[in-house]
Amino acid sequence: MKGALGFFILVVVIVGALLIFPKHKWPPLPDDQFHRGVATVAACMGCHGPGKSHPLAASHPPKFSCFKCHKTKIKTKKG
Numbered sequence: 681m682k683g684a685l686g687f688f689i690l691v692v693v694i695v696g697a698l699l700i701f702p703k704h705k706w707p708p709l710p711d712d713q714f715h716r717g718v719a720t721v722a723a724c725m726g727c728h729g730p731g732k733s734h735p736l737a738a739s740h741p742p743k744f745s746c747f748k749c750h751k752t753k754i755k756t757k758k759g
């Protein structure tokens with residue numbers, strides 16, 4: 681009984697979070713070897729800067745403060 685209640689609360693919390701913070705606005709940081717441990721904008725630009733391996737699209741909005749929008753899901757899986 682206790683387990684089922686915990687699961688129910690977890691589902692409600694997750695669904696609620698998805699409704700409050702629609703995640704299709706911008707992609708989160710991928711949880712892969714490229715993005716683990718990257719902590720500075722300068723480091724991001726090493727790959728996403730102009731002329732680098734994965735440059736940002738020309739239509740990409742601002743080119744600074746990456747973390748304001750692209751949240752990492754690596755360290756903060758549970759808030």
Ligand code: HEC
Binds near residue numbers: 710712715725726750
């Ligand atoms: C070592 C190179 C490298 C670094 C450094 C790097 N990225 Fe990436 N990034 C990639 C590659 C390769 C992809 C595409 C493949 C993938 O999804 O992992 C990508 C994809 C992305 C995507 C798109 C994900 C999607 O679902 O479309 C975002 C957002 C992103 N990076 C943000 C950042 C930010 C912010 C930083 C700095 C914290 C950063 N990246 C640092 C290589 C890098």
Ligand code: HEC
Binds near residue numbers: 706707728740745747
């Ligand atoms: C104001 C919010 C905001 C900030 C700040 C921001 N981005 Fe984005 N990013 C977006 C949005 C919105 C998209 C989706 C754009 C689209 O689908 O055309 C996106 C998409 C991306 C993508 C995948 C699509 C592409 O354009 O290549 C990468 C990679 C990326 N951002 C990296 C970065 C990096 C690196 C930084 C820091 C230099 C950064 N973003 C800062 C909002 C932001």
